[in-house]
Amino acid sequence: MIKAMDITVTVNGEVFQKTIEPRLLLSDFIRHELNLSGTHVGCEHGVCGACTILFDGMPTRSCLMFAVQADGHEIRTVEDLGTMEDLHPLQEAFQETHALQCGFCTSGFLMSILPILEESTDLSEEDLKRAMEGNLCRCTGYQNIRDAVQLAAEKMSSGGES
Amino acid sequence: MKLPLPELPQFDYIKAESAERAIDLLQEKGAAARILMGGTDLLVRMRNGALAPTVLVDIKNLPGMSAISFTKKDGLTVGAAVTMNALARNSDVLHHYPLLAEAAESVASYQLRNRATVGGNLCNASPAADTAPAALVLEAELTVMGPKGERTIPAMEFFKGPGVNALEAGEFLARINYSNPPKGWKGRYMKIGRNAGGDLAIVGVAVMGYPDKDAPSDFRFRIALASVAPTTIRVHEAEEILAQNPITETVIGMAAEAAQEAATPIDDVRASARYRNAMVKELTRRGLVDVWSSLKKEA
Ligand SMILES: Cc1cc2nc3c(=O)[nH]c(=O)nc-3n(C[C@H](O)[C@H](O)[C@H](O)COP(=O)(O)OP(=O)(O)OC[C@H]3O[C@@H](n4cnc5c(N)ncnc54)[C@H](O)[C@@H]3O)c2cc1C
Ligand code: FES
Ligand code: FES
Numbered sequence: 001m002i003k004a005m006d007i008t009v010t011v012n013g014e015v016f017q018k019t020i021e022p023r024l025l026l027s028d029f030i031r032h033e034l035n036l037s038g039t040h041v042g043c044e045h046g047v048c049g050a051c052t053i054l055f056d057g058m059p060t061r062s063c064l065m066f067a068v069q070a071d072g073h074e075i076r077t078v079e080d081l082g083t084m085e086d087l088h089p090l091q092e093a094f095q096e097t098h099a100l101q102c103g104f105c106t107s108g109f110l111m112s113i114l115p116i117l118e119e120s121t122d123l124s125e126e127d128l129k130r131a132m133e134g135n136l137c138r139c140t141g142y143q144n145i146r147d148a149v150q151l152a153a154e155k156m157s158s159g160g161e162s
Numbered sequence: 163m164k165l166p167l168p169e170l171p172q173f174d175y176i177k178a179e180s181a182e183r184a185i186d187l188l189q190e191k192g193a194a195a196r197i198l199m200g201g202t203d204l205l206v207r208m209r210n211g212a213l214a215p216t217v218l219v220d221i222k223n224l225p226g227m228s229a230i231s232f233t234k235k236d237g238l239t240v241g242a243a244v245t246m247n248a249l250a251r252n253s254d255v256l257h258h259y260p261l262l263a264e265a266a267e268s269v270a271s272y273q274l275r276n277r278a279t280v281g282g283n284l285c286n287a288s289p290a291a292d293t294a295p296a297a298l299v300l301e302a303e304l305t306v307m308g309p310k311g312e313r314t315i316p317a318m319e320f321f322k323g324p325g326v327n328a329l330e331a332g333e334f335l336a337r338i339n340y341s342n343p344p345k346g347w348k349g350r351y352m353k354i355g356r357n358a359g360g361d362l363a364i365v366g367v368a369v370m371g372y373p374d375k376d377a378p379s380d381f382r383f384r385i386a387l388a389s390v391a392p393t394t395i396r397v398h399e400a401e402e403i404l405a406q407n408p409i410t411e412t413v414i415g416m417a418a419e420a421a422q423e424a425a426t427p428i429d430d431v432r433a434s435a436r437y438r439n440a441m442v443k444e445l446t447r448r449g450l451v452d453v454w455s456s457l458k459k460e461a
Contacts, residue, residue: 002172002216022175022218045206046274058247058276064205065277068175069220112273134271 007071011036012080022068027051029067030077038078038107042136049135052108053077059112059134078107081114090114093152094145101139109135113149121157123149170208177220181307181336184221189309189332191217197334198222199243200277202270203286221334222279229337232258237341242281242334246293247272249280259340261349261370265296268353270361281335284320287327287393288362294321294394295368295386296351300340308333321393344382347372348456352445353388356432363389364433365441367421369449371457377405381457383417385446390425390438397424400446409454418447 008017011034018033030039030053042050044063051063054076082088087095090110100106109132116123116131123131128146137145175198178184188195196215198204199222207213221227227243232254240249249255250266269275269283269292283293284304296302297317304315309332317338320328329335343349349370355361366388374382383404385397400420407413427438 002174005175022173023170045209046202046270049271049273052273055276059273060276061202061273064200064202064274066175066201066205066218069201130272134273 005068005071007068009067009070009072010074012076018067020067022066024067025063026053026065026067026070027062029070030062030075033067036077036079040104040107042104042108047136048105048108049112050105050108052111052135054111054115057115059115076111078110081110089155090117090148090152093148093155097144097148097151099140099144099148100137105135105137109137109145113152117149117153117156121153123153171214171216173215174217175220176217177223181221181224181334184219184224184334185307185309185332187217187219188334192331195219197285199279199282199285200245201282202274202278203282203288224336226337227281230254234342237339237343238262240280240338240340242285242336242338243279244281246270246275246278246280246283250275259300259343261351261368262293262296262300262340264349265293265351265368268292268351268363268366280338284317284338285327285329285335287321287323287325289324289391289393290362290366290389291394292351292353292363292366292388295366295388296349297338297340298386298394298396299349299368299370299384300343301384303339303341304335305337305339306333307336312336314339318396324392343370344372344374346457346460348453350449350452352449354441354445362432365389365427365438365445367442367445367449369446369453371404371450371453373457373461374405379405379408379413381405381409381454383450383453385417385421385449387421387425387442387446389432390427390442392426395424397421397446399424404450411451414447414450414454417450418443421446 004019006019027041030036040050042048046061046064053062082091113131195217198218198220222243227241229241230252232238246266246269250263255263283291302317315328351368353366354364368386371383385400388394400417403417422443425442427435429435
């Protein structure tokens with residue numbers, strides 16, 4: 001007999017208790033159960049990075065996990081960054097360097113890059129490239145995104161709130 | 163709000179609280195039960211309909227599954243649930259087994275490596291598994307747990323066919339032991355994918371070499387290939403050439419050709435068989451040149 005399961009998961013600092021089916025993907029859980037639609041779903045098999053979230057602080061593909069696996073864990077999504085009025089320096093940097101066009105890939109890039117910048121803002125060219133290696137962008141190209149990461153590193157090293 | 167219907171068939175998710183429970187479930191449910199580790203292979207195969215298990219048994223939390231330990235006597239022991247990023251960043255691995263770190267680091271993208279496990283990579287038994295050639299040249303031993311207790315399977319006997327491993331009913335992989343390789347060894351994992359990060363190997367070649375006074379050339383090499391045969395393979399013919407003849411560029415070229423001959427690649431979405439064939443030779447050559455120059459520096 002297939003059992004629905006109770007899970008408790010902390011998302012962006014808030015604790016949620018839900019009863020869900022084991023087959024529910026974590027990406028669908030975030031989007032449809034929690035209504036946090038900032039996490040995007042592109043390829044749904046681990047290739048594009050659009051669905052990247054922080055799982056216990058580590059960038060992870062939410063399309064390659066079941067929501068039941070998040071029981072007892074902590075998740076951060078793009079909604080945990082800034083607000084429309086008060087963008088996070090990383091978001092500001094994306095805006096200022098035109099690092100997005102349609103924006104579909106953006107939340108995935110932000111969540112991949114965020115922990116890297118939180119760990120260190122002193123990035124080599126190689127580090128910049130590696131920060132982006134797991135995400136695809138179909139419209140902007142990567143140069144502006146690279147520039148955004150660099151600008152964000154500058155903003156965040158000089159005290160964060162620019 | 164109306165939810166879209168999930169497309170996956172229903173299944174139960176069970177976090178096994180003991181090895182016995184996991185083994186019982188695997189025995190009781192047979193092929194309908196699957197071990198879930200990082201899920202980066204399993205979810206993809208469930209999503210595309212290739213697999214439809216009715217029970218997923220999560221064993222990541224069993225004791226020792228995520229442990230990495232190193233001793234001078236026993237070498238390196240890696241729990242099956244150790245992730246690629248954990249392996250690639252471990253100081254003992256970087257220091258004593260750089261080849262293994264290089265192989266783990268070559269898997270997919272950073273985000274995937276936070277979930278993808280070494281045990282999953284080996285058990286999935288894909289011919290493209292990037293840590294399998296390293297396991298072959300390091301002659302790793304895989305400890306599995308099952309209804310009859312523990313047993314050890316040499317990596318050389320573990321890969322049986324595409325997606326087929328040597329595990330028997332009710333068994334799961336618990337840990338991998340990479341015993342101390344011969345003194346003075348050097349190794350490289352050379353990989354070509356369609357892009358620098360994030361893709362399966364078109365060709366992967368692991369090369370390791372070490373000084374051995376009993377070999378006519380004073381050195382022995384071990385070579386293993388990914389993505390060019392139904393399983394990852396060792397190429398003993400090439401290894402023999404390098405043991406029997408003083409190492410020169412010509413001899414390295416002969417060994418690379420022997421590796422190419424041992425390969426039986428196919429055409430697929432990633433590359434043609436012809437390209438793979440050429441690349442086996444070239445990557446083997448580059449790997450050998452690299453390892454040989456590191457060995458010479460210390461000789
Ligand atoms: C976008 C993408 C890119 C990828 N790129 C690469 C790449 O470059 N190189 C590469 O090698 N792989 C790649 N892979 C494949 C995959 O990520 C790796 O093989 C990974 O190491 C699998 O580990 P896992 O923990 O996710 O395994 P899972 O998906 O959890 O398990 C894989 C299989 O092994 C079985 N299994 C797992 N653990 C055990 C155990 N302990 N005992 C018995 N059976 C077990 C499972 O039942 C399942 O059938 C890629 C996958 C994706 C989606
Ligand atoms: S939607 Fe998850 S990686 Fe593309
Ligand atoms: S901005 Fe459109 S996909 Fe990246």
